[in-house]
Amino acid sequence: MPDAALIAFEHVAKSFDGGRGAKPVLAVDDVSLRVERGEFLAIVGGSGSGKTTLLRLANRLIDADHGSITIEGEDVQAADPVSLRRRIGYVFQSGGLFPHMSVAANIGITPKLKGEGEADITSRVDELLDLVRLERKEFRDRFPHELSGGQRQRVGVARALAARPKIVLMDEPFGALDPLTRDALGDDYRALHDRLALTTVMITHDMTEAILLADRIAVMRRGKLLAQGTASELSQSDDAYVGELLRTPRRQAERLNALLPRGGT
Numbered sequence: 001m002p003d004a005a006l007i008a009f010e011h012v013a014k015s016f017d018g019g020r021g022a023k024p025v026l027a028v029d030d031v032s033l034r035v036e037r038g039e040f041l042a043i044v045g046g047s048g049s050g051k052t053t054l055l056r057l058a059n060r061l062i063d064a065d066h067g068s069i070t071i072e073g074e075d076v077q078a079a080d081p082v083s084l085r086r087r088i089g090y091v092f093q094s095g096g097l098f099p100h101m102s103v104a105a106n107i108g109i110t111p112k113l114k115g116e117g118e119a120d121i122t123s124r125v126d127e128l129l130d131l132v133r134l135e136r137k138e139f140r141d142r143f144p145h146e147l148s149g150g151q152r153q154r155v156g157v158a159r160a161l162a163a164r165p166k167i168v169l170m171d172e173p174f175g176a177l178d179p180l181t182r183d184a185l186g187d188d189y190r191a192l193h194d195r196l197a198l199t200t201v202m203i204t205h206d207m208t209e210a211i212l213l214a215d216r217i218a219v220m221r222r223g224k225l226l227a228q229g230t231a232s233e234l235s236q237s238d239d240a241y242v243g244e245l246l247r248t249p250r251r252q253a254e255r256l257n258a259l260l261p262r263g264g265t
Helices: 051-058 081-086 103-113 118-131 149-161 179-195 207-213 240-259
Strands: 007-016 025-035 040-044 066-071 088-091 167-171 199-204 216-221 224-229
Touching: 007 051, 025 051, 025 066, 025 224, 040 051, 040 207, 051 066, 051 167, 051 199, 081 088, 088 149, 103 118, 103 149, 118 149, 149 167, 149 179, 179 207, 199 207, 207 216, 207 240, 216 240, 224 240
Parallel strands: 040 199, 040 216, 088 167, 167 199
Antiparallel strands: 007 025, 007 066, 216 224
C-alpha cells in the first residue's frame, strides 16, 4: 500500500480582515492539495494568489478558517505550533537571518533551542556549511551584513536543515538574487533535496524556475488552485491563466534561440 501524503490540505480556506469596514479578503479558497513523501512541489502564482498564505498555514504561522491540514497524518491544529515549526525547515526570500548573530549562531539556533549540546551543534554547523558550499573558516564567524545575497540564502538553507527536517518550505527563496546566483543556488538546492530525501514545497512566481526544479507544479490564482501536475500534464490544461504561464518560458526560449548565435557558449 502506498504511503499517505506527507502533507495534505483538504478544503482549506483562509480569510483576512479587509480593513476599514471592507469585506474580508478570501486569500485561500477551498484548496485541496497533496504533497507526497520525497516530492519537490512548486506552487506558482502572481501576487495575491494565496500561495504564501497556503505555505504559512502548513506550519501554523497562521491558522486556517476551514478545512484540515495534516503533516505525516497528524492534524496540525492538534500539534504544538512551536514543536511543529522546529521539525519543518523554512527558507525566507531574504534569508530571514538574525542580524545580530553570526553565521554559526544562525545555523545552530534550532538545535540549541531543542537542547542539543554545544559540541554537537558545532559539528552540525560545520557539516551544513560544507553542504551549502560555504568554507567553514571564512564564513562561520561572519555576520549577515558581511555576506552577499547568495551567501545569505545559503546560510538560510543551512539553518532550515539544521534540525534534520523531513520537510522544507521555501517562500520565493531565490527571487531576490541575480540570475547567475539564482541558477546555481537552485541547482544546488535541488541536489540537496535529492541527496537528503527531503520533501520540499517552494513558492515562486517564476514558471521557468518551477519547471526546471520541481517534480510537480500547482498553479494558484485569487485563492483558488487552478491546476496541478507535471509540466507536461499542465500543458493539457484548458485554463487560460495556466496556458499563459506556460507560454512565457516558451516565448523566452524562442527569443533566446533567435538572438543567440548557434554554437555559442
